């Protein structure tokens with residue numbers, strides 16, 4: 001499972017937890033402005049916005065799990081197994097292979113509004129990346145530095161682009177159903193509850209945190225959606241970049257999957273392999289991993305973005321303990 005969140009704190013921060021049972025060998029990958037981007041059914045882009053994100057590189061092509069661009073747009077792909085449906089290439093439509101959606105949007109959109117524009121008359125085509133790498137069933141959240149966000153879902157009903165009023169995405173069910181479920185938890189609060197049940201009876205508030213008593217805490221995607229929404233909505237705004245990114249990772253950690261808790265097969269457990277979060281205005285990509293709690297950062301603007309080849313950084317996966325004696 002996965003969770004993606006946008007958090008506004010002066011600057012906006014966007015990223016995700018990647019929850020899976022195996023690591024796929026991802027790296028931090030920068031696609032500079034002049035690296036030629038080919039598409040299966042769309043014109044080649046010789047020049048475009050620069051992109052940074054988490055990806056695996058195959059045949060010199062960046063298969064992004066999530067990323068942001070230099071204009072402050074971010075997008076993440078999350079599992080949507082079951083409802084996801086991709087269609088054959090359709091004449092007269094913008095046919096985008098599912099694995100092309102991240103570069104398609106980030107290469108060209110400078111806002112969520114422009115991303116929406118790019119998605120009008122689009123068809124997510126059922127094209128596999130290769131014989132060995134089949135199309136993954138995904139849906140996407142797109143966000144920008146103003147805090148706007150949308151959810152993109154291709155189902156048998158066609159392509160749906162929903163405004164995302166909470167700036168959160170997890171997995172199934174379909175986005176409108178996630179919002180219906182969220183409405184069940186609208187009384188969850190950081191503050192103590194009002195005794196509306198039996199106002200004339202004294203009911204002790206016997207613990208701090210009583211207002212969040214009914215917050216779900218499961219690993220399932222509805223629980224994570226509600227919990228991440230609560231954590232994000234009430235996250236404080238920091239005084240500087242370090243405080244903000246620290247807050248951001250705390251939001252993601254509220255729905256982190258610890259090893260051993262989400263069994264997906266005999267003795268196989270899904271867990272939060274990495275968490276990332278980017279400052280959408282500054283183009284700084286931060287990440288931590290399950291094994292390394294340290295926050296690592298790659299600043300896209302420290303690279304030559306006017307170049308033509310991919311720039312990659314290996315994931316820093318080694319835990320660093322600062323021994324004090």
Ligand SMILES: C[C@H](CCC(=O)NCCS(=O)(=O)O)[C@H]1CC[C@H]2[C@@H]3CC[C@@H]4C[C@H](O)CC[C@]4(C)[C@H]3C[C@H](O)[C@]12C
Pocket residue numbers: 001002018019020024056063064065066077078079080081098099129133134135136137138171172221
């Ligand atoms: C598994 C991940 C989602 C994690 C998640 O949501 N887990 C919830 C499980 S559950 O829903 O709770 O059961 C997703 C997210 C992004 C995906 C890559 C996108 C690029 C590329 C697309 C190609 O077509 C296939 C290979 C490819 C590398 C993809 C592999 C894999 O599919 C990735 C990593």
